[in-house]
Amino acid sequence: MQAKYSLKILNLSRADFQAKRSLLVDIYISAYRSMPMYAYNKRKSVKSYLDWLYKGDPEGFFITEVGEEIVGFIACHAGWEDYREGKVCEIHEFAVKREFQGKGIGKTLLEKAIEYALLKNHKKITLWVGEGNGRAISMYKKAGFHTLYKAGIWLRMKKEIP
């Protein structure tokens, strides 16, 4: 499905990230409401997690806005080292506000992440996804990811970038 909204995808300066962090926590919590087993559930933990994501690769942290409202974000790390795959661009987190899901916004953010990996000269983009997260898994498969292996409740997925 194509996004029917006019979307802006932006990086945040450190100051903007700090100013908007509480909104990003709301988005994360709203996105995972139906899947608490795959998420941090305490605001404080989500806040620390977001700090870790942003600090890891500020350039790879993208938010998306509809009008003036932030409705989602994707956090990539272009300097990630995977113990099996070596250097990869890792998608650490990806969330779209619940009421904006299913409208093509996630797909647009994922395309941005792939574009970012290419820009950073990566040949591999990897991620972990909950084994029962059918929506995300189906999106990743459509985008060319395949499953490498399973670890507990998580699937490791990879996309080779031609």
Ligand SMILES: CC(C)(COP(=O)(O)OP(=O)(O)OC[C@H]1O[C@@H](n2cnc3c(N)ncnc32)[C@H](O)[C@@H]1OP(=O)(O)O)[C@@H](O)C(=O)NCCC(=O)NCCS
């Ligand atoms: C996963 C997530 C980021 C996708 O964002 P989104 O804006 O809902 O995704 P899109 O609308 O762009 O849909 C992309 C694909 O997801 C799948 N999808 C979307 N809505 C769906 C639904 N209601 N049922 C099943 N699959 C669905 C489809 O494969 C869709 O592709 P299509 O439009 O070609 O059919 C979002 O659902 C989310 O925040 N989920 C909770 C957090 C999460 O699971 N993050 C991923 C962690 S690895």
